[in-house]
Amino acid sequence: MAAPEGTRKLEAILAADVAGYSRLMQEDDDATVATLEAYRLVFSEKIQAHHGRVVDMAGDSVLAVFEAATEAVRAAFEIQAVLAERNEALPETRRMRFRMGVNLGEVIEKPDGTVYGDGVNVAARLESIGEPGGVTVSGTVFDQVKNRVQLGFDFIGEQEVKNIAELVRAYRVVSGGSGASARRPVLGMRRRKERRIVTGAAGVIGVRALVGAWTWTRVQKRASPINNRVAVLPFVSMSASPDDEYFADGMTEELISRLSRVKGLEVIARTSISSYKGTKKKIGDIASELNVGTVLEGSVRKAAHQVRITAQLINAGNEAHIWSEDYDRELKDIFLIQSDIAQRVTNALAVRLGALSTQSQPGVTRDLEAYNAYLKGRFYYNKGAPPDRTVWCQTRAKLTLQKIAQQQRSVLA
Numbered sequence: 001m002a003a004p005e006g007t008r009k010l011e012a013i014l015a016a017d018v019a020g021y022s023r024l025m026q027e028d029d030d031a032t033v034a035t036l037e038a039y040r041l042v043f044s045e046k047i048q049a050h051h052g053r054v055v056d057m058a059g060d061s062v063l064a065v066f067e068a069a070t071e072a073v074r075a076a077f078e079i080q081a082v083l084a085e086r087n088e089a090l091p092e093t094r095r096m097r098f099r100m101g102v103n104l105g106e107v108i109e110k111p112d113g114t115v116y117g118d119g120v121n122v123a124a125r126l127e128s129i130g131e132p133g134g135v136t137v138s139g140t141v142f143d144q145v146k147n148r149v150q151l152g153f154d155f156i157g158e159q160e161v162k163n164i165a166e167l168v169r170a171y172r173v174v175s176g177g178s179g180a181s182a183r184r185p186v187l188g189m190r191r192r193k194e195r196r197i198v199t200g201a202a203g204v205i206g207v208r209a210l211v212g213a214w215t216w217t218r219v220q221k222r223a224s225p226i227n228n229r230v231a232v233l234p235f236v237s238m239s240a241s242p243d244d245e246y247f248a249d250g251m252t253e254e255l256i257s258r259l260s261r262v263k264g265l266e267v268i269a270r271t272s273i274s275s276y277k278g279t280k281k282k283i284g285d286i287a288s289e290l291n292v293g294t295v296l297e298g299s300v301r302k303a304a305h306q307v308r309i310t311a312q313l314i315n316a317g318n319e320a321h322i323w324s325e326d327y328d329r330e331l332k333d334i335f336l337i338q339s340d341i342a343q344r345v346t347n348a349l350a351v352r353l354g355a356l357s358t359q360s361q362p363g364v365t366r367d368l369e370a371y372n373a374y375l376k377g378r379f380y381y382n383k384g385a386p387p388d389r390t391v392w393c394q395t396r397a398k399l400t401l402q403k404i405a406q407q408q409r410s411v412l413a
Helices: 021-027 029-049 069-087 118-129 139-145 183-200 202-227 242-259 270-276 283-290 331-353 368-382 387-412
Strands: 007-018 052-056 062-066 098-109 135-138 151-159 168-175 229-232 294-303 306-315 320-330
Touching: 007 021, 007 029, 007 069, 007 118, 021 029, 021 306, 021 320, 029 052, 029 062, 029 069, 052 069, 062 069, 062 098, 069 098, 069 135, 069 139, 069 168, 098 118, 098 139, 118 135, 118 151, 118 168, 135 139, 139 168, 229 242, 229 270, 229 283, 242 270, 242 294, 242 331, 270 283, 283 294, 294 331, 306 331, 320 331
Parallel strands: 098 135, 229 294
Antiparallel strands: 007 062, 007 098, 052 062, 135 168, 151 168, 294 306, 306 320
16 A cells, blocks of 8 residues: 555744854854853753754755644744844854744645745745744735734745745734734824824924924935945855965955845945955944945855855944855855845845845856856956966956857857
């Protein structure tokens, strides 16, 4: 008799992982593992307390299921509260922050307890776009819990989910309030109160209102450019060989170029950020000097045919992480990594700034040898290297591109 394929269930799925896990492991793997194990106990205790079940804890990730969406959201929020308190006792660079996504959907549960299905995929996607230390829920979860939990929810737009045809509504969980509409009655009362004050003291209040409105407009005009301005700081080369510095610089410039094609976004030019290479300044100080609201920083480690890239998007106002990701790929995938980072940054900023769109990108070579030679040529040119080294690199790139063109013509012939 064939083994049962599994049981279909409607469950709430909680997916979580550590933001910047590779960086933490690289800096101190023993301390990171110890912290991870301690924090996993918090997950287990809270999930069990809210009648959930841990499905898997592979690597730095956590997957759990609940019979009720309300229990999943409460568990997620309580876990983040406990972990935030524990992080206070750790140095900033050693704090372990989880991103969490909660979805409600149908899953297939296998006899061994593992679960599969679109419901799991959506939860994982919500986790990946969430903020470190935060909880992001789907529209299906929001509809079920909005009047049942003493939490607030901020709508962050409809998200594209890989292999899911329809867009997924997403909400960020915030503390305080009593559901989605908690703020609306207060706002209405405040506006009615303001109208009564203005009506009762039209002369004095009217003048003050005009002056206040003028001042507010001036402040907004000065502050508005900050929100849509982003600085891509020079990526740090973590490679063993100092000769690979060109690759980190090339990654920085490519991301600047890609992000500059996003409509509604102002990206600081390479010449303005180059002076911050190797700087020890705080993100807040750099952001203030460049008049930006968001900063992208990262590192690159290149070895043989492998590359590890860490990218972090930071809110300059409070120096909190908006998004972070680690990439361990083959070097041949560098173009996909660049595109993915640029897209993830765009998506994260779109939540804060509204709709952003990417202009069409010009055709570029996908030949790694040509690209590598091009980066070297540009690197030595920017450093003011001797002409022969620069010319050699640029010539090599040109010859490689010519070779590609010849191959394409021969195929078409």
